[in-house]
Ligand SMILES: Cc1cc2nc3c(=O)[nH]c(=O)nc-3n(C[C@H](O)[C@H](O)[C@H](O)COP(=O)(O)OP(=O)(O)OC[C@H]3O[C@@H](n4cnc5c(N)ncnc54)[C@H](O)[C@@H]3O)c2cc1C
Ligand code: SF4
Ligand code: SF4
């Protein structure tokens with residue numbers, strides 16, 4: 001019954017940023033329906049795609065991701081009314097920037113997967129994995145990772161001082 | 167140093183079949199900060215939860231990760247258990263190794279490696295979790311109902327009967343809505359006015375209901391339990407407290423020929439008027455556009471004749487603010503017109519019907535007014551052009567509705583039934599007349615509905631023709647209706663005296679503007695969206711706002727009343743508590759870093775961001791920063807991803823937590 005599993009020379013690392021309400025639930029549905037897909041993807045849950053800062057995508061690439069997926073509710077279906085519209089606008093600009101710095105945009109995928117679309121989740125994840133597998137290891141950002149040590153905390157002395165003054 | 171406890175669930179065999187749970191427990195046990203790790207057959211069972219609680223106490227755990235099913239399934243369960251053991255519930259996270267791992271992979275090695283990584287990721291995350299306090303907000307036990315049709319009336323009465331104050335806002339001079347215009351109602355043919363007016367009077371007399379007619383919502387601020395609503399009371403030019411409703415002013419007003427909207431422009435009214443005799447309140451309003459006094463400064467007759475001195479030309483619009491805890495939106499519908507539509511509009515008119523230019527082609531509501539005993543013709547069916555009784559009448563269903571080419575794909579739900587009703591009313595009033603109905607199919611689900619529809623054919627002799635009308639045109643004093651009978655496969659041509667169009671139910675005009683003020687969502691037609699089509703049909707996704715009646719979708723009276731009572735029940739549930747608890751996943755501004763750009767304010771879908779002034783001890787303004795009202799914040803985090811100075815943070819989803827997760831991979 002199970003098709004013979006193919007061993008690949010290269011297993012890409014895929015990081016997915018998804019919203020709780022639609023895509024995370026869609027991925028849950030793929031599970032409850034026992035659909036099968038490559039195990040390369042690691043899912044990070046956000047309340048909404050509106051919360052996803054493009055910096056996270058850079059961070060993921062720095063951390064060695066070969067492909068990044070961002071997915072949320074279909075336009076108009078966002079649980080928070082309009083978060084995904086803001087996300088869409090933000091990522092449209094961000095893609096241009098990535099392209100400018102020389103990242104192959106095929107490594108970064110945006111999609112809408114609803115809570116009912118378990119099948120679509122499987123498709124999107126499988127396609128991205130196969131596409132990125134064919135592209136090979138992502139190297140562009142490794143150097144950058146060494147230069148910038150970004151963390152989400154306020155840790156510069158100036159900001160600390162400003163904090164104390166209030 | 168954190169002392170994290172990790173609990174790996176077998177989920178019977180659901181997880182352990184493809185994931186080597188013991189190996190996962192062993193490997194994550196090595197991670198820095200993990201003090202305890204174990205696996206168990208069913209973590210969610212009572213013994214499983216006890217194991218968790220005991221470990222927290224015995225091992226003095228500071229954080230917990232439960233690796234099991236989806237957090238959408240059991241996050242609540244485990245957070246409760248953790249709380250019972252004395253830890254803050256938000257120091258517990260779930261790692262989804264079932265839906266996202268064991269169920270979607272077959273290779274045990276692969277699945278186990280993935281599970282270790284998923285759990286590791288949550289371990290890194292939970293280290294950065296902070297204690298979050300439960301947020302409680304007070305509840306103002308007063309409700310606002312917007313729209314005084316049957317939906318708004320029913321909701322207001324139900325809430326007020328429960329002892330809570332209700333503010334009912336209606337933008338027309340009287341409450342009543344469309345139901346007040348109807349003649350008789352399906353499926354029982356009882357007179358609409360007779361069942362409606364007592365309810366309207368109940369509203370007027372109810373000690374708990376404050377009625378604002380000729381008023382509109384100007385602004386809505388606040389959040390569930392604590393809304394501040396600014397209401398514009400348009401100048402009525404008549405003092406409601408002084409007016410006794412005697413009506414002398416209306417008799418004396420020299421302006422007589424203003425088409426009355428309530429009568430679908432068939433009847434005429436003066437410049438000072440009540441829309442219909444049973445209006446509630448029975449206080450006239452001056453239509454300033456047509457009043458001689460307002461146009462030329464002369465006249466002033468109504469003021470002279472008004473005994474109690476109620477007429478006041480100086481009155482101005484006023485704004486009042488009311489505090490409420492819940493809002494019921496019941497703004498109802500409008501009817502589609504076949505007129506040419508403005509360029510670029512989603513919805514199109516009917517060029518093939520002359521775009522509404524033939525006077526004896528009317529809509530269903532106009533027919534209701536003609537058939538109504540209190541209508542402009544006293545209940546006689548007379549056509550508008552020459553006042554003759556139509557002997558051949560054609561009804562056409564689905565005008566606009568289910569017509570994708572016209573831009574509307576939905577079914578208006580009530581037209582099949584009211585057209586059947588119209589053929590009956592017509593037959594009762596014009597015994598020698600003949601009614602024809604063009605229809606696509608008859609949709610009559612509902613108690614006693616199909617029987618009612620059949621009666622119109624079997625007893626009231628209406629001729630139903632299955633097919634659509636392709637063209638209409640005026641020929642002498644007749645209207646030629648050309649269509650096809652698809653059941654027989656022939657073309658039909660009827661020379662009618664009058665044509666009645668069952669036009670689509672649309673949301674009322676300005677529905678989108680009101681939705682934007684309320685912060686609720688609506689579909690492409692502007693019908694308001696419920697939070698869940700099946701399981702939360704009367705709630706909006708925006709907490710504290712509820713929907714009733716045709717503003718949410720086409721509906722007949724029984725469905726409207728049911729939904730209104732359901733919305734009232736939801737309001738009463740909310741009002742049964744003095745305080746509300748909500749999840750503390752809200753954004754917070756770090757004022758030191760905030761540069762006051764207010765990009766966050768622009769993107770926040772809930773209007774939760776306010777401006778806050780920071781002053782020094784002498785009271786000098788230092789800067790203006792953003793402040794997130796925790797009661798209003800929906801917790802989407804859009805502000806945080808937008809903030810250029812990283813100064814607003816969503817609790818539970820901080821940059822620190824997310825970066826820690828990415829770095830673990
Ligand atoms: C021709 C026709 C015949 C019908 N016959 C029947 C029948 O026989 N039996 C039956 O069961 N159903 C019938 N219906 C359906 C029935 O009319 C509706 O189910 C019912 O009127 C819906 O009530 P509502 O309160 O939701 O909306 P509405 O009656 O439209 O009331 C909405 C109210 O809100 C007010 N409003 C709108 N916007 C605002 C705002 N922004 N601020 C303040 N106030 C606002 C309006 O002025 C109005 O008073 C018929 C419908 C039509 C068109
Ligand atoms: S001022 Fe004259 S026209 Fe205007 S409402 Fe009064 S009586 Fe009518
Ligand atoms: S998290 Fe979302 S809802 Fe809350 S303040 Fe930020 S943008 Fe508004």
Ligand code: FES
Pocket residue numbers: 019020021022023047048049050072073077078079080083084
């Ligand atoms: S909640 Fe899914 S995109 Fe906003």
